[in-house]
Amino acid sequence: MQPKVNIMHLPVYQPGKPIEDVKRELGLDEVIKLASNENPIGYSPKAREAMLDEIDQLNIYPDGASVELTAVLAKRLGVQENQIIFGTGSSDIILMICRAYLTAEDETVMANETFSQYKHNCEIENAKIVEVPLKDGRHDLDAMLAAVTDRTKVVWICNPNNPTGTVVEHEQLVQFLEKMPKHVLVVLDEAYCEYVTADNFTDGVSLLPRFSNVVILRTFSKVYGLAANRIGYGIGEASVIRTINQVREPFNTGRLAQVAAKASLLDDEFLARSVAANSAGLDYLHSAFDRLGLQYFKGHGNFILVDVRTPSKQIFDLLLRKGIIIRAGWKHYPTWIRVSVGTEQENIKFVRELEEVLTELAVLH
Ligand SMILES: Cc1ncc(COP(=O)(O)O)c(C=O)c1O
Structure with a gap:
């Protein structure tokens, strides 16, 4: 069987890693997913x-x-x-x-x-x-x-x-x-x-x-x-x-x-609550990246792309071991990761763990 020639090289879409898979593979009780730009507070x-x-x-x-x-x-x-x-x-x-x-x-x-x-x-x-x-x-x-x-x-x-x-x-x-x-x-x-x-x-x-x-x-x-x-x-x-x-x-x-x-x-109430929580989350993450001296693009959606000055796949793996799933592997931004805005607790945990990882790698001094 011969598929269309122009699709033979196409990758199968790789979604953000599912939480349950990570919990099972790494034996972790708590895993947070900040990889697919979802709404962390749920739905209406x-x-x-x-x-x-x-x-x-x-x-x-x-x-x-x-x-x-x-x-x-x-x-x-x-x-x-x-x-x-x-x-x-x-x-x-x-x-x-x-x-x-x-x-x-x-x-x-x-x-x-x-x-x-x-x-x-x-x-x-x-x-x-x-x-x-x-x-x-x-x-x-x-x-x-x-x-x-x-x-x-x-x-x-x-x-x-x-x-x-x-x-x-x-x-x-x-x-x-x-x-x-x-x-x-x-x-x-x-x-x-x-x-x-x-x-x-x-x-x-x-x-x-x-x-x-x-x-x-x-x-x-x-x-x-x-x-x-x-x-x-x-x-x-x-x-x-x-x-x-x-x-x-x-x-x-x-x-x-x-x-x-x-x-x-x-x-409208749910919409307003989601937007307000997201704005607060963006502010928190932007100021955390400022404090850590990391370059980023100011996020206008519910995610931020930030330069961790390390191959992004490496940071992905290190954060994964700590129970945090982010997105990495951008062709033109090989040292940048994309993080979705999570709940307040998730954002705090992400920043804490990122800081620890980057300190251990001597990216932060
Ligand atoms: C820019 C953009 N467009 C479209 C989509 C597709 O969203 P959905 O198919 O869930 O409506 C996404 C999903 O991440 C997106 O980031």
Whole structure:
């Protein structure tokens, strides 16, 4: 059997190490996972109630078009219902965009260190991938524009960018979109946007009336804490959403995911609590890195990329032995680790153990 040649080199996605595996392998009672940018305080109690109410309906297929959820979300965002599409996480929307728009004749432009699933799915479609180096951890919008050709179909902007946590500022984003040729679809991945408190950050939805070639990706996996439920969405001009819908699997969001997402959208208290806890966690980690003299990119999502001046895989292993799972192995940041904001206790434990590890390695004096 011969698979498609262009997928033969692709790695299988490596998620953050599961807590239970680490506990078993290392014989540890307590393990904390700060590796997958999850919400450490859980998810909305209203979502829990909604899922329990729905639990006896699992023999019946879900609403394939997520009608009720779409109505609630459209109202909240101030867009039309036909401007929204749901996916099995926003990863599913990334996959659908590639499936709908890219062929081997096409080019696609992305940063050289960004969410891995853009490149992965573009490679599956055999499109030519043009990677533009980040500049100080930020998207280099001028260089990305310069990389666009007549054959470019899709440009990816991750805002805030995973793994660097940096944001694209309002004026720069608008100028970039103004200059972008209209045959190019610009994907603005805003998986972490609800966390952003910076004044110069623009919610992509507000740009949609001006730029019909933009599609925005969001998810319930991050601030809403529903990562296990696998539900995310795309917002764009109706014709773009229709195109993406043409390649959507019929029942790509489950019943529990739909009701939990709908209840979460109506729970502002949980959202505010999550954002406040995250801001406090970011502040704590930023000042700890300052105190330790470590360079980092100021995080705008729920994670920070920090330079530990040691091969990151080594720090990963040393922290793992202490029961802390972080993320390492960034090609262009070989000595940097990405840590997700945890609970207050988790953040304190992480800093204590990191300090100990780096002191033992004589990175800190
Ligand atoms: C930037 C970005 N986009 C999209 C996703 C996918 O999230 P999900 O498929 O859980 O919605 C992630 C997950 O980590 C991410 O970091």
